[in-house]
Amino acid sequence: MSQKHSDVIVVGSGLSALLTANYLSKHMNVMVFTKSNKYENNSFLAQGGVAGAIAVTDTWQQHFDDTLVAGCEHNDRLSVELLTKLGPALLQELIDSGMRFDQDRNGNLSLGMEGAHSERRILHAGGDQTGKQLMLWLHSQISKSVTILEQETVTSLLVDNSRCYGVNTLRINGERKEYHASHIIFATGGAGALYSYTSNNESVTGMALALAYRAGAILTDLEFMQFHPTMLRVGNQIAGLISEAVRGEGAFLINNEGTRIMSGIHPQGDLAPRDIVSRAIFHEMEQGRQVFLNIENVPQFKERFPSITKMCLDNGIFIDKKLLPVVPGAHFFMGGIQTDIHGETSIAGLYAVGEVACNGVHGANRLASNSLLEAIVFSRKLAEHLLTKRIENNVMPKKKLKEFFSHRKEMITLPTKVEIQSKMMKYAGIVRHEKGLRELIAWVGAYKCYWDELDEIEVWLSLEEIELVYMLQISYLIATSALTRVESRGAHYRSDFPCLNDEWRQKRIYHQEKVKMLV
Structure with missing residues (x-):
């Protein structure tokens, strides 16, 4: 090497x-x-x-x-x-x-x-x-x-x-x-x-x-984890992001019954902070309603937002109908x-x-x-x-460099990337609660042996498998943090602890290998 x-x-x-x-x-x-x-x-x-x-x-x-x-x-x-x-x-x-x-x-x-x-x-x-x-x-x-x-x-x-x-x-x-x-x-x-x-x-x-x-x-x-309120929804898939600037120029959110969903929820209405807007859309979806971004008040939409226009056209969404189907998605950590x-x-x-x-x-x-x-x-x-x-x-190592072998030690059984993403979205997504987080931690924790032994088994893993192990490990840490913070603050929302808790003000949860968690 x-x-x-x-x-x-x-x-x-x-x-x-x-x-x-x-x-x-x-x-x-x-x-x-x-x-x-x-x-x-x-x-x-x-x-x-x-x-x-x-x-x-x-x-x-x-x-x-x-x-x-x-x-x-x-x-x-x-x-x-x-x-x-x-x-x-x-x-x-x-x-x-x-x-x-x-x-x-x-x-x-x-x-x-x-x-x-x-x-x-x-x-x-x-x-x-x-x-x-x-x-x-x-x-x-x-x-x-x-x-x-x-x-x-x-x-x-x-x-x-x-x-x-x-x-x-x-x-x-x-x-x-x-x-x-x-x-x-x-x-x-x-x-x-x-x-x-x-x-x-x-x-x-x-x-x-x-x-x-x-x-x-x-x-x-x-x-x-911040969830952006407006991802373009095409069926059950995400086609891309619809920038917050669209709402900044006058677009507003409605459900399939024609009701403006942000009315009365926040003083800034459709320009409320992202976590509030995302939860409002999530609530509508939980009630079985679809949510759309109404762009009828946005002047020169096609000229102002050329990339979004192209994304809509490429996915069969007609701009002239003025309604863009949206769903929240993970956006910024x-x-x-x-x-x-x-x-x-x-x-x-x-x-x-x-x-x-x-x-x-x-x-x-x-x-x-x-x-x-x-x-x-x-x-x-x-x-x-x-x-x-x-x-x-x-700066040089004092220990012997790792030797790499070409043969595979054992059969590795890992979940797919889609399975990990689905579990994270369901249990550590826009709305969290103790039962779901514990279920997620138990599911991810079943693969703990792989990240505990990664230094030894990495040489037999493919690049895709290495990434999956790391995804499992960081998912475990995210879920553990979400379970530990027993309040709702910003992008972290616990339905079982829906309010701010002054005892958690300016408190941070830390993770460090071998030290684990300090608050």
Whole structure:
């Protein structure tokens, strides 16, 4: 098995990964790994925009307050202050570097409104293609010194003497490799693909969370998975996301009986926080009713939302009927690998940024369009921090390297990906309760022997099987967190504990290998 060394290894291919790599590549040797191709990530799918207090009528303090309200005061206030205060200047820096955001007829930035925001502060690019446009621009800008390795999955972290010094990888052709670096950065996105209904790319299964946990890193806030209210429903399948910006421009939710479902539920109506809207739709579905997004009040829908229009047409949904069938789906993970504001984890040499990280910026429920801003702000914070650190070129393992064998030890019996997703959606989805969570924990826990023995059996597993084991392990941790938090806060809703509990205010649930759970 070959070994290679670089200054920095970045795992992931989305906005956080490439921004961090781009910043660092001017000073360091950087390698980027992605388990699919460089365009297969959530950033390319992001329809919504980037939030920033740019308008003269807006302030970072207002954005700060909106973020705390959406996050149910579970946020880390310093992280939120950095996000909202640094965001506008970094956005302007992107614009000055050539990134083009949508403008009005007068050449001014066109600012949109989205749920739970008090001002119009959302920048878009290409209408509903903000993530795609940002990524294409970034690929055109990224330094040629950055090596991007596609179809190569990181399957374990190398840790010795409490320091992470490298990764093991498995290529799609079965080739295994080992790489060493002074700094290892996870920027892999969240865990939406653990659920059957999701806006996420199918590759975003939370695998990096399990990798970090197995290496000894602390995970936190795993009970907080945000469900986006409006996924386009085609039969029993999800075709894609309908951006919250559609409701920001005047669309509203109705059921198949013609009743507006958000009337009287929340002062902001259809622009209420995502968890509230998702539960309202879920309630309608529980009553056997279908839910639609009525777009009759949205001017120039086809021009304003070209990607959504194409998605509807490709799936036989006629825009002219003005009713788009919707269902909630897993969208954004507020939990993740615990970090400070610089991306430092509890393991020396290992860092995390973007959705895979949890520095507390989103609290219990992410404010719309804060995710791309998070990537922009905290990628810069991480890069600047690493540039102040000494490069460790001689970090080498003290133990013998693992030997790999070609034969399979035993028959492995694992559930399918669809089975895992179905169980997570049913029992750890929009509405949770003790009985369902215990049933989920028992079901997932039946496979515990596989993740307990993964170090020994990994060499006989296929890439698909390795991912399934990691999916099972992180599902177990999510379900355990959801069972432990006996209240409802933000995206975490317990039907048996439906109210906020002051005793849980600012309390976090931590997971660490061998330490397990601390509250």
